[in-house]
Amino acid sequence: MKRTHKRLSVFAAVIVACAVIATCAGTNSSNAYITDLRQSLRLLLQPDNVDAYISRGNAKGEIERYEEAIADYSQALQLQPDNAYAYDHRGFARLMLGQYRDAIADYDQALQLRPDFAAAYYYRGAASFTIGEYEDAIADMDQTLRFWPDDVNAYGFRGSAKVCLGQYQDAIADYNQALQLGPDNADAYAGRANAKIGLGQYQDAFSDLDQAFQLQPDNANAYVVRGHAMTRLGQYEEAVADYGQALQLQADAASVYVFQGHAKGHLGQHQEAIADYNQALQLKPDYASAYLHRGRAKVELGQYLEAISDYNQALRLKPDIAVAYVYRGIAKVELGQYLEAITDYDQALQIKPGNARAYHNRVLAKFNLGLSADAFPNYEQALLEQPDFADDYQDALTFHLRRPKSEQ
Numbered sequence: 001m002k003r004t005h006k007r008l009s010v011f012a013a014v015i016v017a018c019a020v021i022a023t024c025a026g027t028n029s030s031n032a033y034i035t036d037l038r039q040s041l042r043l044l045l046q047p048d049n050v051d052a053y054i055s056r057g058n059a060k061g062e063i064e065r066y067e068e069a070i071a072d073y074s075q076a077l078q079l080q081p082d083n084a085y086a087y088d089h090r091g092f093a094r095l096m097l098g099q100y101r102d103a104i105a106d107y108d109q110a111l112q113l114r115p116d117f118a119a120a121y122y123y124r125g126a127a128s129f130t131i132g133e134y135e136d137a138i139a140d141m142d143q144t145l146r147f148w149p150d151d152v153n154a155y156g157f158r159g160s161a162k163v164c165l166g167q168y169q170d171a172i173a174d175y176n177q178a179l180q181l182g183p184d185n186a187d188a189y190a191g192r193a194n195a196k197i198g199l200g201q202y203q204d205a206f207s208d209l210d211q212a213f214q215l216q217p218d219n220a221n222a223y224v225v226r227g228h229a230m231t232r233l234g235q236y237e238e239a240v241a242d243y244g245q246a247l248q249l250q251a252d253a254a255s256v257y258v259f260q261g262h263a264k265g266h267l268g269q270h271q272e273a274i275a276d277y278n279q280a281l282q283l284k285p286d287y288a289s290a291y292l293h294r295g296r297a298k299v300e301l302g303q304y305l306e307a308i309s310d311y312n313q314a315l316r317l318k319p320d321i322a323v324a325y326v327y328r329g330i331a332k333v334e335l336g337q338y339l340e341a342i343t344d345y346d347q348a349l350q351i352k353p354g355n356a357r358a359y360h361n362r363v364l365a366k367f368n369l370g371l372s373a374d375a376f377p378n379y380e381q382a383l384l385e386q387p388d389f390a391d392d393y394q395d396a397l398t399f400h401l402r403r404p405k406s407e408q
Helices: 029-045 050-062 066-079 084-096 100-113 118-130 134-147 152-164 168-181 186-198 202-215 220-232 236-249 254-266 270-283 288-300 304-317 322-334 338-351 356-368 372-385 387-402
Strands: none
Touching: 050 066, 050 084, 066 084, 084 100, 084 118, 100 118, 118 134, 118 152, 134 152, 152 168, 152 186, 168 186, 186 202, 186 220, 202 220, 220 236, 220 254, 236 254, 254 270, 254 288, 270 288, 288 304, 288 322, 304 322, 322 338, 322 356, 338 356
């Protein structure tokens, strides 16, 4: 039982964090409701009819009753465990509900049964992109394009994933291909602008954004990308305004609340920033970046214990965020927990050995503990990694040498 999927629109990847703003094609809810009734009657007469369960699930999906659709697909799979279409459609329903890991598991099953299932590669890639697994998303879009070489959205998703990995030139090549196939695609212009911002090519980026707005004045992605440009240029009020416009158009975009909060933090509006991070977490409770940035805002307000709690949550969700260990260490220093802070800096350096800020803060924490013998090697390493911190180290060294010898 095959059906045509709704297609997810491409979302221009962002620099601070990446997320998908999904839109779906319009549906004829009346026809879907009639199909639902017909298949229900069919199941009364044939309760073991797999196609009827799948058809009814499709109809429920068309009217966005995804939980009920999942129940029908699951029933179909109980009757026929090797039905690739049932796994594929259930994966799509789970994707629409934000159940990304479960969706990926369903697409894995569909592709094990049918390795040539292009749609399953596409949507599995979309799910991977949404949860930040960009390499996997690129691999799936590669497979999608092997079967659908003219798919604009696949090029767009792959370009977005490459932006998130810092592969800006390769991303531009994908957006160029998307625009060759779809010259009126505003999202592709916005995505290419985002890649150019990553390269510092602001004039070219603004030209692409102008083109995006000309094609679609209410394009939320273009506002988000222009907000990124303004943030990078230090024009934070303009960035806040652009993120606000994007949120008027797409109020459930958790990542945009994080971006807006980040810009407000630069303006010293930390309470307002926390409100944005709270909103992001209400929309997406497992959003590690929102916890991370909320922790930073709380440090600025002197709420160190609350900040540490947020960093703990961020690290629970993503244990490999080196910067979260650094920031948690900073909060612990403010509480006089120098040994615990040093442990956090050590962990950050295990994840990212060249992290200059971790070296810098570890030096200062060791000076505060009077561990000068341990601090000096870190001092030298930190200066190699980040010479701009030299004045801070000199201040710490002067303070240390002025202390009584019994305290050194």
